[in-house]
Amino acid sequence: MEMLTFGKLNDGRTAGLYILRNSSGMSAALTDFGAALVSLAVPDRNGDLRDVVLGHDDAAGYEEGHGSIGATVGRVANRIGGARFALNGKEYALTANNGPNALHGGRDPYSKRLWSVKIPFREVSSRDILASSAPESISDGVSQLARSNIANRQVVFCLDSPDMDQGFPGRLHVEVAYTLTDEGELHIDYLAGSDADTPLSLTNHSYFNLNGHESGSVLGHIVQIEAEGYTPSDPDLLPYGTVESVAGTPMDFRIPKMIGRDIDADFIALRNGRGYDHNYVIAGEKGAYREAASLFSRESGIRMEVLTDMPGLQFYTANFMKGQVGKDGVIYGPRSAACFETQYWPDSVNREDFPDCILRAGEVFRSRTTYRFSK
Numbered sequence: 001m002e003m004l005t006f007g008k009l010n011d012g013r014t015a016g017l018y019i020l021r022n023s024s025g026m027s028a029a030l031t032d033f034g035a036a037l038v039s040l041a042v043p044d045r046n047g048d049l050r051d052v053v054l055g056h057d058d059a060a061g062y063e064e065g066h067g068s069i070g071a072t073v074g075r076v077a078n079r080i081g082g083a084r085f086a087l088n089g090k091e092y093a094l095t096a097n098n099g100p101n102a103l104h105g106g107r108d109p110y111s112k113r114l115w116s117v118k119i120p121f122r123e124v125s126s127r128d129i130l131a132s133s134a135p136e137s138i139s140d141g142v143s144q145l146a147r148s149n150i151a152n153r154q155v156v157f158c159l160d161s162p163d164m165d166q167g168f169p170g171r172l173h174v175e176v177a178y179t180l181t182d183e184g185e186l187h188i189d190y191l192a193g194s195d196a197d198t199p200l201s202l203t204n205h206s207y208f209n210l211n212g213h214e215s216g217s218v219l220g221h222i223v224q225i226e227a228e229g230y231t232p233s234d235p236d237l238l239p240y241g242t243v244e245s246v247a248g249t250p251m252d253f254r255i256p257k258m259i260g261r262d263i264d265a266d267f268i269a270l271r272n273g274r275g276y277d278h279n280y281v282i283a284g285e286k287g288a289y290r291e292a293a294s295l296f297s298r299e300s301g302i303r304m305e306v307l308t309d310m311p312g313l314q315f316y317t318a319n320f321m322k323g324q325v326g327k328d329g330v331i332y333g334p335r336s337a338a339c340f341e342t343q344y345w346p347d348s349v350n351r352e353d354f355p356d357c358i359l360r361a362g363e364v365f366r367s368r369t370t371y372r373f374s375k
Helices: 059-064 126-131 144-151 268-273
Strands: 002-008 014-021 027-031 036-043 049-051 084-087 090-093 116-118 154-161 172-180 185-194 222-225 227-231 277-282 290-296 303-308 312-316 339-343 364-374
Touching (some): 014 154, 027 172, 290 339
Antiparallel strands (some): 036 049, 185 364, 303 364
């Protein structure tokens, strides 16, 4: 693994850049600012490398930018209605930063913080997690899985989130491990523990364009989503609390189709989101690690599969991306990429019939999402 400097933040601290490579020439560059994926170079059908994620050239770009590009999002990804929730008989107020709702944690998001770095990813207990904020005190040893991951090239980002951070209860410790394998997989493993009950829904917010980050529209890409239902939402993109079938609607991606085929259809969900920006109810057994979606480009020949053990996937086509300056001075516009955000359903903390997103005190949260590439 290569370690480079990635520029200075406004407060004078220096961010780092960590580069992972596999035997086929694929590489992933990650920064400790926002625990973000900066670039992902993938061989196309001709063997040429294409950087398939949007990003910025340095830490300042991420600090000034918007849209959580490539970042780890938390403490709760997506929207919480009215920027409030009740837990264990007590009401908690958050910061409304998306209309009346709290989006991706509200104030001081995890995507705008400098995370600490440690190697390797370690198997832990909840007591180990909360014993100290120092990364080296978290584990009693490296598991067999962790040793295997190290051999496949890995970097781990850590964050300590204090009690009432962003308005959430509980002192939370989070670790996010990125592992690049020789099989063309980028694993993202999440590990967390809290000393009090707290909502938790972590995700990665990478924007993918399989023709290259600089190539413009993603509407010609072909998508499949393993979901028979989605959660329709209001004009502020907060779910109503119902699940509707995708059958017979433009929301149906059970059979692969181009993103652009139905994106401008006269359908209320698409009007509200200015395109796709919706939570899909991923098929399969609760908690099972399974394929959730795929993305394919005929131009590059690159295929990406998304695997996860989470119950939901927010499919977002960068509808609100406006003139953001990205890598190499490229201007990113609407529909220039697609996001596949694996997570609990939006506003789960306020919906008893949605999947439970509460991390209980003393328990350990573990989850894996994988982006697998082939041609």
